[in-house]
Amino acid sequence: MEVLTVNDLWVKYYTISGIVSAVSGVSFKLRKSEMLAIVGESGSGKSTLGLALLNMVPKPGRIERGEVILDGVNILKSSPREIMKIRGSRISMVFQDPFTTLDPLRKIVDQFEEFLIEHGVDKTRARSIIKEYLEAVGLPERVMYSYPHQLSGGQKQRVSIAMAIALNPQVVVADEPTTALDVIVQKQIMDLVDSIKEKYKSSIVLITHDLALALERADTVMVMYGGNIMEYAGKTELYGNMKHPYTRGLFEALPRILQKTLPKSLPGNPPDLRYPPPGCVFHPRCEFAMEKCKSEKPPLIEVSKDHIVACHLYG
């Protein structure tokens, strides 16, 4: 059953130095209690896409076209009041840097409570929700009365997660939730995300630059480059059968333990999305680029069941 459907989504930033095409025609579906990983490097449009899922793209960005259907409702058409209600209660977000989401001047309990009351929870109920969810993310009760600066990065990220799941949203979008954390804490937080998915049957959109993390944790993986979907498949299928040269490039760039050769790197730099290259957006860095790739944008082709690739090699 689909919880979230995204149809032909386009997002552009109207900057002083030009129009940046951040997301170009992205479509996908998210099922109940599925974890979808959106993998891409800086400038791939993955974070903009994440914000667009909550209709939260900041200025000078604009959602140009497309639909984000949550529970049968296109939330891009919702009024500002409706969208404020939906955010946090039916779809919520966890950011990379917990410093930016928590108010440094207020105790955790006060900001958590305010958030719940804004969503129509009464005060006594709010207290019990706060206790319940701080416990669910593995925090001691005293954290309630702490200020954010008294908590470690991992603890703050746990607070953000508790707030994101407190109203039982169908979808949680997590934008690089572990990137600012050390590897051991990273694992603890991802274990927590896994257990939340199981316990509350939430669907999770995990936005990450780390293909290894995606392949270990997600159910499905979507690889983005230059605002476009390059490849989309179930984790096992993708791991065993990577098609797109960019996905393979990313995979080969992962260090293999104790090998005496360095991982391969892709030549060149990510595209300037004010002037995206014509044809396939990846062609200037692709070792298999053909004439066709320079002029024709490859369509998304289903190479096997639920495995989609945008590449002329498979046309």
Added chain:
Amino acid sequence: MDFETSSLGRKQKVRAVDRVSLRINKGEIYGLVGESGSGKSTLGRVSLRLYKPVKGKVIFENKDITYLPERVIRPLRREMQLIPQDPYGAINPAQTIGEALIEPLQVHFNTSKEEAFNRACRALEEVGLIPPEDFMDRRPMELSGGQLQRAVIARAMILRPKYIVADEPTSNLDASIRTSVIKLLLDFREKYDQSILFITHDIALLSLIANRIGVMYLAQLVEEGSVEQVIKEPLHPYTKALLSAIPLISSQIGLEKVYLKGEIGDPANPPRGCRLHPRCPLVLEECKSREPPLIEVGNGRSVKCWLYYK
């Protein structure tokens, strides 16, 4: 090349590095791994004598440089260079890349303007910023992260240093360009016979490039050995936990997995006994009260853990 440092304290009571000795041999890549707050960056900067230790010695090429005044140290600075994590913080944003490269040549060698310009161009070519004339007049903000990190490397290398401290030089970069920057460092090392202290939290990366590895936890060195030994057969529970936490590859090595509870403590107030003991699943009674010594286990390996005490 030889460094020895021990018992370093910065700021009143925070011992950022606590009784650590390490030695970097000529031509060697020594990988220092640990989480944030482990003191690895502080140790790197002490080895460059950018920080002064409270106690202990820094010996560079058989010369004790611990207490040398700045005036005497300055000529040595050209032989030791730092490549920091954030390239945008490394180059003055108001300077052009050309100015940033020419300045050290003029300060250290009094090179003429024209000669310095030419050498700066060659240095940029060497790091793959081609054509160099295109980059000389640009400012840091006009370069991508990868390009700017190459420029920072060009500037560090332009003085032909013998010892490099690379402090997480690639962790701000995208995966697809990370390797090319590492490759660049390795090429320089080969060409100019440099020694590198490579600081990172990425133990998988170290396994590919380092000769020896030191693992730090809360200001102390907890394990040291050749890269093969430490990765294939980690001894310290903390090293095992670091390896167990890496996505995907942790399952590729036949490793006894260790998961730690909680988070790294406060270096200003470290736990009594073994500093890992509140988080360690293999904890013994002894660990709670007595700090384990750094135990030599043969083949140049050592581990700071009561499990290996005989």
